[in-house]
Amino acid sequence: MRVAVTGSIATDHLMRFPGRFTDQLVPEELDHVSLSFLVDDLHVRRGGVAANIAFGLGCLGMRPVLVGAVGRDFEEYGDWLRRHGVDTRWTHVSQTRHTARFLCTTDDDGNQIASFYPGAMDEAATIDLGAVAERVDGLDLVVIGANAPEAMLRHTRDCRAARLPFVADPSQQLARLGGEEIEDLVVGADHLFTNEYESGLLLRKTGWTTADVLARVGTWVTTLGEKGCRVQRTDEPPVEVAAVPVAGPGDPTGVGDGFRAGFLAALAWGLTPTRAAQLGCAVAANVLRAVGPQEYRLRGEELLALCGSVYGTEAADDLGRHLVQER
Template sequence: MRIAVTGSIATDHLMVFPGRFADQLIPDQLAHVSLSFLVDELEVRRGGVAANVAFGLGGLGLRPLLVGAVGSDFAEYEVWLKEHGVDTGHVLVSTERQTARFMCITDADSNQIASFYAGAMQEARNIDLWQLVGPADERPDLVLVCPNDPAAMLRHTAECRELGLPFAADPSQQLARLDGAEARDLVDGARWLFTNEYEAALLQEKTGWDRADVLAKVGTWVTTLGEAGVRVDREGHATVTVPAVPDSPVADPTGVGDAFRSGFLAAVAHGLPLEAAARLGCVVASQALAAVGSQSYTADRTRLTDAAVRAYGAEAAAVLAPCLEHLS
């Protein structure tokens, strides 16, 4: 299965605040917040949602196509991605802007406050997905539309419909920038829809659709639930709920959702059932959670298998073997 991943490519600046944000917020002064957090740690890491997902897919043995816009400072990052199985041939390099920057502070409760500078990502709207359609054996089987320049997300979704390319909608953080019509356009007709629990509620508010309406518009809706795991819904089918891997070490929550998507889609690419796909997603997410940075974990067969056995039992872990047998 050939997967094209469109969306943000960025450098992450990850900071750690040893206290709790909640302790610094005064309820009757929230309309006048002016805070500066003295942080103890700073990690500069490779990131961006599309790059994170592509990195995860590459590590699991697929060769995803990365589609996004970067600056002239991308050269070292590109080498890294290529070394981890990512095809960067469809990445647009801006001559005017730097690669996007994600700046995030995480507190003692793993709550996060972040900002994002789009930079070269603004030029992603100029990328034409028609370039992906060549010989039949090179045509993507799925296009994942991740958070990106909003105009790019809308364009790529429209082009998928025009080209007859199955697509997955992952609006995530960009839901805050989309109006109702735009949110509906990104979701309608998606084979897969990915959200977390908060984004699921925000999506319904933005679109004016209730849960049944959303399920009528998409093939499968995958909702990550943090420590509670993941819920998978399809119209006319019973909900599938899979718990997260228990007692996973927590080093940095950044990019954990992206790692889940990598594991889930890798399982889908191998033809595994939904419950198994959700389990592999949770297992890969647990490895990302234990590492600082979105691309610092390794898809190690032994560690992934051990985590699957611990969380779901030996029989369930055996179902995942086709996705892991080629790993070191």
């Protein structure tokens, strides 16, 4: 299966605050907050939802097509992705703007305060996804990840026009999109990905019920943090898959992107939604153990052992037909 991943490509600046954000808030002063957090460390990492998902797919033996907008400062980052199996030929390079930046501080409870500078990402709407599909001799699936809203809407319409199956993954952009825009992104999607909070936001903004969503998409996948994930389809009972336990605190940045990479790889291999969710949870656990969304490694035997210990030997056997090499 040939998969294209659209969305943000960014550099992550990750910091950790040794305390709880909520302890620093004064309830009667919330109308004029002015806070500065002294952090313990700073990690500069490669990120962006499209690049993170594409990286994970590459580590799982696929060759995803990365579609997004970057600055001329992308060359070193591009080399990294190409070494990990990602086709970066179809990224748009801005002549005037830097690659996007994500700045995020995480506290001891895993809460995060973040800012995102879009930079070159604002030019992503100039990319003709139909033309990309022609140049790579066809696409079997397109992931519409968080991006400049105009780019997300254009890429979704390009998929409909070219009859390309697509995954709707609006994630953090749901906060700024209106109900009609969300409908435009979701209706007809082969899969819809949200986390638990985003699922509620999507329902509120569209006025839909859960049944309304399932009538408009093929499969709705909701990640539930430490509880794992839920997979829903019309006229079928929900499938819930437990998360892979991770000892000690980890960095949650990019964990959802790792889940998506594992899920989509298993989907491309023709496995069931349950197996796809299990592999997604196993990849997510590897991301959580690392600092940064692309600082993990996926070794086939270790990944199979992990899946076997959590989900049983049958799950490991099914995945083992595909995870046969060290990654």
